[in-house]
Structure formats: C-alpha cells, structure tokens
Amino acid sequence: MFEARLVKGSLLKNVLDAIKDLLKQASWDCADSGIQLQAMDSSHVSLVSVNLKAEGFDKYRCDRNLIMGMDLSSMSKILKCAANDDIITMKAQDNADTVTFMFESPNQEKVSDYEMKLMNLDQEHLGIPETQYACVVKMPSAEFARICRDLSNFGESICIACTKEGIKFYAAGDIGTANIKLAQTTSVDKEDAVIIDLQEPVTLTFSCHYLNMFIKATPLSQQVSLSMSPDVPLVVEYTIHDLGHIQYFLAPKIGENDS
Amino acid sequence: MFEARLVKGSLLKNVLDAIKDLLKQASWDCADSGIQLQAMDSSHVSLVSVNLKAEGFDKYRCDRNLIMGMDLSSMSKILKCAANDDIITMKAQDNADTVTFMFESPNQEKVSDYEMKLMNLDQEHLGIPETQYACVVKMPSAEFARICRDLSNFGESICIACTKEGIKFYAAGDIGTANIKLAQTTSVDKEDAVIIDLQEPVTLTFSCHYLNMFIKATPLSQQVSLSMSPDVPLVVEYTIHDLGHIQYFLAPKIGENDS
Amino acid sequence: MFEARLVKGSLLKNVLDAIKDLLKQASWDCADSGIQLQAMDSSHVSLVSVNLKAEGFDKYRCDRNLIMGMDLSSMSKILKCAANDDIITMKAQDNADTVTFMFESPNQEKVSDYEMKLMNLDQEHLGIPETQYACVVKMPSAEFARICRDLSNFGESICIACTKEGIKFYAAGDIGTANIKLAQTTSVDKEDAVIIDLQEPVTLTFSCHYLNMFIKATPLSQQVSLSMSPDVPLVVEYTIHDLGHIQYFLAPKIGENDS
C-alpha cells in the first residue's frame, strides 16, 4: 500500500508543470524515504531529478518500494482538475496497475477521485557524481527566467560567464548582441539577493531551448541556484519548501577544438 | 411601439453570451408581460428558454405583440460595443424590419445607436410539460462549470447520479476515470450551498458538448439548479436577478436497452 | 557622440509600440534639440511624426547631427527586454554603424547592453504646412480607442462629424449601422473631458485600418486630440508628458465627385 497526502496540493501541480514539457513519460520511484524521479529528455541533452521527502508529506506510507510509470501529460491533465487549495492524495495498491489521485476541497464538501493506468517504462538511471563546482550562483528565480526568455530572442545559445564581480549572460544573433550583467548584492537578504560562491571563473555555453524548459519551475521557489564547472553539465536547482527539490542538469555546448 | 430599457445593461450582454454559441439565430417574442425566447440548437438535442419579465426592466412598453428574429452573432457583436456600466435600450416600431439598440453612458455624455435588420425565422415552439422532478439540486454555478470543464477532459459524456447524500459526476475515457462527489451542505447559507431536494435517486448520462455550452451562463447567477427525472431531459436553470431566468433542457443519452 | 538617457524608460517602450505596426523601418534624426522621426506607412496613406525634446531626457548629448536608420521590429524586440522601471540609455558613436541600448535596473544591480546594426534608409521628408484646423477635439484617449475598435466591427470606414454640440462617429456594414455621439462636457476637468474648439462643422471619412494602428499610442497619454478640416488629412496627436508628442496624419477618403 502506497499513500502520500499533501495538504498544500498546489505544490504537486507546480512540480508537474515544471517537468511535463521536458518529459513525456517518467517513473516515480516510491520508497520509505520519499518519492524520486529521474529522467533524461528525449534528445538526451538534459536530465531532470525530482526529490520529494517523506517528511514533507502530511501523511506518507509506503509499505513496499514501488515504481510507477506514468504518462506525464495525462497526469498533468488530472492535476489540472485539482483546485489550488485542494488537498491531494496519491494512492496505489502494492501490485496495482493503476494509481488514484484524490482531491479534497478544504471544507471537505467536494471529493474527487481520478484513476489512471500505470505504464511499464524501461528507463535507465544515471549516476550523478558528487561534484565540487567551481562556481555556485544563487539568484531570484524570476530574474533568471526573464533573462532566459529575453536572450532567446537573440540567438539559440546563451553564454554564461561567472566572475567574482558578478554573472554575465550573453547572446548573439541576426538582430544584434545582448549582454546582461548582474552584480553580486552586498546586502544579503535571502530571497532577493544575487550571491556568488566562486572558486574560479567559469564561462560556458548552453542551448536556450532547454533553459526555457527549466524556468517552468519558477513558481516553485523564489530562488534558483546555478552550479557550474568547466566542461561539465550546468545544474539548475529549485528548492521546494519543506518538501524537496527539483534539479535540472544540462550538457554544455563545447567548441570543436576545446573538447 | 416596443421599448425596453435596462439600467444594468450588462445583464443583457451576459444573456447573449449565454446563448449565442448554442443558437445562431432566434426569435425574441415581445409581449406585454415581457420578452421570451425559445429555440432548439441545430442538432435538436437541447432547448434554450429565456424569460425576461416586463417588471424587471426600468422602462418597458410593448403596444402590440412582436416577434423579432435576429442573427444572434450580429446581436452579440453589437452588444459587445456596450460598456459594462452602460444603460441599454431596445427599440422597434410596430411593423419595423429593424431593431435599434441604444447605449447610454452613466453620465449621459456618450450615446450610441446601433440599428440591425430583423429576420423572418420559421421556428417551432415546443410545449414543455409541467414536471415534478425526482430530484432538484441547487449548487454554486461556478462549481458546476468547473466540474463540466474538468470532466470534459476525460470523455464525451458525463454521468450524473443523485442520491440523498450528495451528487456524483462521473466520466471515463482513455486516460482513466474521474469521479467527483459533492456532499449536501449542512449550513444552508443561500448562494454557496449544495442543496438536494430528492424524491428518488436518479442516474442519467449527458453529452459534455452541450453542458459546456450551458455553463456560459455562469456570470448571470451565483447559483444553478439541476432538475432530473429518469429518462427525461435535464433542466439547467440560472436565475437572472430581478429580471427572469434562462433554462436549458438537455435530452439524455439512453442505453439501447433502457429506452 | 550621441547619448540620451531616460529614467522613465517605459516611455520609449510605449513610443515604439505606437509606431512599430505602422512602420517597418524608420530613421531617427538626432540633433541638439532632440530626436525626431517622420515616415509614411508603406501604402502612403498615413504619416507618423514623433518628436522627443532634448530637455525631456535626463541626460542628453548630441555632438553632431545623426540619422539612425533602424529596423523597428528589431528595436521593439530589444526594448521588450527592458523592465518597465528600467532606466534606458541610447548611445552611438559619431560615425558608428551600430546603436547601443543600455538598460539599468533602479537598484543598479542589473545592467544590460544591447547592440544593434543601423541601416541606411532612403526616406523622403514631407513638409507639413501650418494649418488652422476647422475643428479640434480633445477627448479621453481610451474612449477614442474603444470607439475605433467598436466601429471596426461594422465596416471598413468611420465617418467623423463634428459640430458645436459634439462629435459623432458613424459606420455601416452588413450587420447594420452604428452611430456614436459624444457630447461636449460642461465641467472641464482636464483629462476626462470632451472639449471641442470649432470654427465650422466638418464631416470626413477615414479608413478603420489606420485608425486602429494609431490607437496603439493610447498608453502614452490619457488624452488625444483630433484636428480636422474639410478635404485635408486628420491629425491624431498624443502628448508624451514632459518629453514631446506623437502625431499621426491620415488622408481622408473622398467621394469621387467631391474631389
């Protein structure tokens, strides 16, 4: 028997919005410690990793480890039927081939059950090595989203350069070039600040296409963290308050000669 | 001479929004007692009936009975030109082939006249028998609209089942099944409550397509009433405060063997 | 060296929104006194004239007269990357073939540079004679926009008739006729009033297509002024507070026999 109840159901809606454009289908790994999902997008350029801790749920029970393969667009359609203040419960029997989503209105007067078929997905699991990144930047997630969107108008790639002074985003295309500089903030009031933890300066180039997928997670957190090292995938991480996090890994674009 | 003046002109805009997708053309029957409209949609599965009482208008005069056939999409285009706080007056001469809509801004500084050709429509009038329904449910109109919209994602039909405990909506399709239960509310504070008046339990199936047309009337009233009896059309009724009501009748889908 | 700095950068965004649908490309003439732009739309029916005074900028320097030909849709794409509260600076070297737009966030923590190629445009300059118009109407810009939009649903042309009592807008088409009258306001509280300065009554007909382009300037000013004389282009003028104005000239439609 698996059961996970989340009073703040809108968080689960947001998690799905953050991954459903990147992944068509994915497996949710349910264990005693919580729920995990890891999958590459279909072109194998990026990797998504979602982690929801058991303690983050208002009720959590997982008698046996369970892998639930789901069509994420169907799951998203179902979650769209939940109101933002609904309590959401996911339930499955131990050897079930279906999962049930239950939505309860706060006053308990409306209760909805949605039952969905599970799928057998053959997905590989990648090991992500512990890495000491050369540079970790924390910044407002809305600012990062805006920058990715703005620069996508200029070219297919965004170049990110990080130094002690700040972080720079660069794009070029047929209408001209664009250059955005964010200075490290001196006053460090948590959510709003730009904070740079730098071992050595890094400059890397990434495809706009994927960055624009990642920023769908913006509603989950006011802050985003970017971790970079030379010639290594970028990590874009959003914390889900009290519940877990979602991490996106993106392979860089590397010059023919650098590689 | 026919003249009907409505200070709260937005009501007439809302009435038109509620019927214009279902009916392309329709006749407004103007009499001393008020204005009525009755028409079936083009596939003859549903029937709309609008009733606007003479007393509901701020000025009402109808010297001779008058049938005004109108193209509802043209009428809708004209009403869209009225601001929400405009006073709307409909006017027609006794044997006229045009109708005039006059919009006055509250401060009387802007006055607009729109003249539209009338049409000769050959529409039949259906007699609706007085029926004692097995079950009448009153519920918030926004909740009903949301349920119809949500379940349309799951299948072409919605099954409505009403019992003493509450009302259940059910749909099934290729992504799974959906089941929404509303409990009868105990605290009966008028607008917000779910109130069930039940003689006997009823279960009927209806096409989503038409229900989704009916919920266009939601802005007219905070409450909607659903009346059902076995093997008889559903009645979906919205009260237009102080002015009248709009009723939709929808033929059920019936199993080959039940009929 | 040319440099123009505008603390209220959103004004420049609005100016561009007001002209970019009418003009694909245009030249900005920069001189000591300020920046000007004049151009006809591609079908030569209307003329746009923008005037931004040097004093209106927070910093303004123009060592030598400069003509900067720009692709307005590219310029618009760049300005869309500026936040509404950003400070915008335009910069160009004396013989440069590029222009730089710099956006600074109010707290100076984000600085963006966008560089765009200039174009050599071969545009003619029309002399606009000083005219004493038979009739000048000031009215709320939002009201004018609404009237143009509403009447576009009825026909391809709008007829504007101005008398001592007020201004009338008329359109006719296949769904009927529309007639909007605005009375001159007695209480003359600046922004909201309809004020008519009339030498003689005027009636002229204009294409909706162009009027609907002009009303894109509505966010620039709460008031619009319409100047008309018989058989002469209409002038639609929006004042840009403390900075300058934008004027649209529109050739009338004239009966074969009147001309």
Added chain:
Amino acid sequence: YPVKGRKTKQREETTAVVILECEDGRMLLVQRPKGGLLASLWEFPHIALTEESEEHWEKTVGGQVTELFGVLESDAASRTFIADVTHIFSHIRQTYRVYKIRVASERGVCWPERYQGGQWMTREQFLSSATSTAMKKVLKAVEAQEGKSKDKKSKKSSADQPSKKQKTISQFFSTVAKK
C-alpha cells in the same frame, strides 16, 4: 417442378449510404422527418438501391447523389467504396453499401425536402448529435478504412459510451401552436 421460394424470416435490404466530406473534413448529415422509424435522427445521405441487379447499383449511386444532393458529377465520379455495413433492425437485415465522396465545396450541395434539414458536422459534432447506432457503425467503418480509428479512440468510446444513444429534445417535448 415448382421453384422453391427463398424463405426469409428477416427481410433483407440494401441501401447505399454516402459520406459527403467537404474540404475541411466535415461531413454532411441530414435529419430524418419527425415521424416514423428513427424519427428526427441525423443520418448520412441514403440512396435507395431498388434495381435488381448489383451491376446497376454503382450507376444509381452516381446518378442519385447528383440529382438528389446536388453533388457535382465530377465529384460524384470520384467516389470510393468503403465497405458493406450490416445492421439488424427488428425484422430487417439492413446492408449499407458505404461510399465516400470528397466534394470540392459545400456550395451547391442540397438535400430532399422530406428531411428536416442538413448540416456539415465534424466527427465530434456528429457523435454528440442524435443519431442511430447504425450510422455510428457506418462512421466506424469509414474510420477503420482510413486507419483513423486509433486504438485510443476506440478504447475511449467503448469505455465512455457503453451503447448510450443521444436522444433528441423533440422526442420529449411536442410542438405547440404559438400563442
């Protein structure tokens, strides 16, 4: 030696059914008269096949569709035969010979007066209209032929509509004289 007559408890009938599809994919449906069998239901145009010999059927369909429904001869000639669909009404074993014609334009297409009306419907409009099970079978045959009836869709309709039939409102309320 007397020839022995075929005994048929069920009467057998064959009728041509023509799917007229216009450019945007919508299909012509006509609404049956108010009285009689299948009153007021929507159906695809029918062409009676009264000729004895099957050889003449093709010609009948081509001619009638032109004459009764105003289809251009050039369009009528390009019809394709889809399938034979069989449906059993109480005492009739009805075979529908289903044809499909793409018409270049809706304009000019008409229908006999005995019908209450005609309408170009999308697949979805058709499915949510009042129609007979037989006509639904016909549509299924067309879609099967065209490979359109994806597994998904057929699964859906089976799960969703366990042979529920949309009624018309006029089966419940009757016409009255206007006051």
Added chain:
Amino acid sequence: YPVKGRKTKQREETTAVVILECEDGRMLLVQRPKGGLLASLWEFPHIALTEESEEHWEKTVGGQVTELFGVLESDAASRTFIADVTHIFSHIRQTYRVYKIRVASERGVCWPERYQGGQWMTREQFLSSATSTAMKKVLKAVEAQEGKSKDKKSKKSSADQPSKKQKTISQFFSTVAKK
C-alpha cells in the same frame, strides 16, 4: 472608293492587367509614379498590349510578365483569363483584360523601376490602400469569377463606401529637402 474611317469620340484602349497571387493569397500591387494621371495610386501590374492583332496578346502577356515582373515561365504559362473589365476615364474607354497567375513564391518577383515600389497585399490591405476605382472593379471581377464576392461582402461595400476613394498623404504634403 475611300474606306470610311471609324469615328471614335472616345479613344479605345486595351491593356492587360495581371493579378499575381502568391501562396498565401496576397496579391502584388505596384505604386504608380508621383506625377501624371493617377499619381501614386496602387495598381495591379499592367502589360501594354500594343500589338494590333488579338492573337498576339496572349503571347505578349506571357512574355512581358516574365521579363518585367520576374515571374517564372512555368508560372506565367499557367495564367487564367478572368474577364474583360471596362472603365471610362474622361476621354478614354479603357478595357482591361484581366489575367490571374498564381506564383509559387514571392521571391524573384520584381517590377519596373518607374514604379515607386511594390507590395504583396491582402484583399483588406488593398481595399484600404490608395487605389483607383478601376482597380477595385478589377478585383471585383476576379472575386465574382471565383465566387468569392459573396452577397454579404458586396452589400457591405456598397453600404459602407458609397464611392469614397482613399487619398494618399502625399497628395496633401509635399517632399522637402531634409534640414
């Protein structure tokens, strides 16, 4: 016996007018020079028919449209004749032989230098541009031919535009040297 010459108070002229329509339905309009008759108005491409004999007209149109307007020969060959449209200017009785050519691509299409410019316009853009009554007649002829000029539309334009002609702004303001 002297042959009696035809007396023509009105001079008669025939010119070919070609509607070049690109894939998305827009049509090529070119803008006349600033001086002379119909100055600065937009018109469909004209091909002068100077040949005496009508037999050669077809060939002239095919050749000139290729040469002057850069239409591909394959496209030019597929032209269709629409109608003859007659318009009376003060002393000229002008006949327009209207042809239509669908060009596969706008690319490559050009126009003679004497024109101020050219533009691919939608029907609506054309109607709200400065153009002559004659050219509007030509468009009407094309639409009538194509059955596009629905009753509605024609009713509309008659109600809406009782022969009002869009002026150009350059008819009012004159070019000045830049300061």
Added chain:
Amino acid sequence: YPVKGRKTKQREETTAVVILECEDGRMLLVQRPKGGLLASLWEFPHIALTEESEEHWEKTVGGQVTELFGVLESDAASRTFIADVTHIFSHIRQTYRVYKIRVASERGVCWPERYQGGQWMTREQFLSSATSTAMKKVLKAVEAQEGKSKDKKSKKSSADQPSKKQKTISQFFSTVAKK
C-alpha cells in the same frame, strides 16, 4: 603492364543519407548506439552503399529505406536527390549522398535495433539536439536546395554558434544499476 593502384592517404567512403520528412515537415532522426564513434549523437538515417558501381546505388537506397526504415515503396520511389555533402573525419573522407523522401504518414516508419531510438524532430529540435557537424552540413545542403536557408538564418547560426557542439548528458554521467 601492371595497373598502378590509387594511393589514398585518406580513405574515401560514400554513404547515402535519407531525410524522411513527414507531412508536417518534421524529419526522422535516429540516435546512434552508446559506444563507438559519434556515440549517442542523432543522425539522419544512413544507408550503406557497399556496391561497387554507382549504378546500383539508387536501387540500394530504394530497397534499404523500405526494408530497414519501413518506408512505403510508393514513398521510397518518390525520393529526390539533393546533393553530395563531403565531411572529413580524421582519416576518412566521407561523402554523403543526400536524398529526401516525403512520407505520407509517420506510421509504419521504424529503424534498426542498433539505434537507441528515433524521433520526428522539427528543424529547431534537431538544431538543439546533440548531433554531429556532418549532419548539420547535410541539413544545410537540404535547405540550400530548397531555398530555405535564408541569408538571415545562416548569418545567425554563424554569429551564434562558432562551431559549438551540443554534448549529451550521457557523455558526463554513466548508467548505474537501480538501487
């Protein structure tokens, strides 16, 4: 008289590359195996041209595309030759004979098992996928042929991507057994 052998420092190879384009313009890309040269990169379907004589190549392409990729014979027959694209890998001078086939439907199209998968991609999806420079050259050849590679676009890509190559994530992280 001994025939002198051709000395080729660089090995020369010719392979057919087939752009399968479906109705909506998307193209089939297949993903190479995880090991070896160009591991995990996406490429257009390749057909080995092992035959000696060029005359047989056409036939090979037609046959293999049907057999290996499930293209209908009628579609395969309608292929067009686009261009020869040459790319130099360390010791191989590779010539790609590029063909294009429009397939009527994606359904039925498949790919050999050695590929990790296949996907119908838009131009943009392809450009942002992990692919080789050689395949980008192939796309450019197709677009040049079709006149699609407008000046703008090519300017853009040159400014934007000074030969930066998109890596795949699996080049950095390795598969592990599930806990």
